[in-house]
Amino acid sequence: MAGSENQKFCLQEVLDSFQLCLSPNKEVYLEHYIAGWRGLVKFLNSLGSVFGFISKDAVSKIQILVNFLNSENGSQYATVQSMVKFELDNKLVDVDKKGICPESGCRTLLRLHRALRWLELFLERLRTSKEDDKTSVMCREAYNESLAQHHPWVVRKAAGMAFFALPGRPTFFEVMNVGPPEQVVAILGKAVPLISEVYLITEELYLKHNLLDLP
Numbered sequence: 001m002a003g004s005e006n007q008k009f010c011l012q013e014v015l016d017s018f019q020l021c022l023s024p025n026k027e028v029y030l031e032h033y034i035a036g037w038r039g040l041v042k043f044l045n046s047l048g049s050v051f052g053f054i055s056k057d058a059v060s061k062i063q064i065l066v067n068f069l070n071s072e073n074g075s076q077y078a079t080v081q082s083m084v085k086f087e088l089d090n091k092l093v094d095v096d097k098k099g100i101c102p103e104s105g106c107r108t109l110l111r112l113h114r115a116l117r118w119l120e121l122f123l124e125r126l127r128t129s130k131e132d133d134k135t136s137v138m139c140r141e142a143y144n145e146s147l148a149q150h151h152p153w154v155v156r157k158a159a160g161m162a163f164f165a166l167p168g169r170p171t172f173f174e175v176m177n178v179g180p181p182e183q184v185v186a187i188l189g190k191a192v193p194l195i196s197e198v199y200l201i202t203e204e205l206y207l208k209h210n211l212l213d214l215p
């Protein structure tokens with residue numbers, strides 16, 4: 001999969017990954033979760049270098065999780081549930097403040113998990129938007145309702161500037177690469193509930209283990 005972030009984006013592939021994410025007993029497969037994010041990063045990269053700092057952060061977090069999956073403990077990272085159990089049982093998570101495990105799987109996934117909520121809110125706005133609605137406004141609103149609450153001022157400012165560079169809705173829909181607008185809206189109608197389900201399962205798991213504020 002190396003370098004796949006540079007290939008052409010297709011929304012259907014992202015949908016497929018998030019579909020494969022859930023096991024029959026509603027565990028979240030890390031491999032497919034990562035594949036979903038890789039697909040999204042492809043989209044981000046196609047929007048231009050102004051989004052480079054966001055893409056870079058997402059790629060570095062994806063890479064941390066890939067490294068865990070490929071490590072000698074890889075089988076413990078098969079699902080988000082098994083990762084949480086393994087890291088907590090073996091004291092591999094910095095719970096209160098950064099210490100000897102600053103880049104645990106739990107902490108790294110939490111950052112992507114928060115971004116998944118932004119994605120859900122943004123895609124729902126896109127799905128229900130009108131032709132001349134502004135993607136930058138949809139993106140900002142979704143960001144303010146989610147990720148922004150976890151970012152310091154300087155990151156919020158940089159993100160806010162980048163949103164101005166987002167293309168209009170028609171170009172945005174074209175880049176999604178699934179056909180005419182009605183088709184995009186139909187696929188978004190499948191993607192949003194799926195992403196929401198993955199988000200909620202992870203949120204409940206993290207809440208149960210008191211992991212929602214990992215430093």
Ligand SMILES: CCCCCCCC/C=C\CCCCCCCC(=O)N[C@@H](COP(=O)(O)O)[C@H](O)/C=C/CCCCCCCCCCCCC
Pocket residue numbers: 011014040041043044051053054055057058111112114115118139143147155159166176215
């Ligand atoms: C389906 C097609 C349409 C939507 C496609 C969206 C594509 C989005 C792809 C990636 C989204 C970005 C994921 C960002 C992860 C951010 C994780 C994070 O919060 N990191 C911060 C905290 O990390 P630590 O310091 O604690 O390690 C880090 O400080 C962040 C730095 C970069 C800025 C992040 C800004 C996020 C803005 C999200 C909106 C992206 C706009 C994309 C527009 C399509």
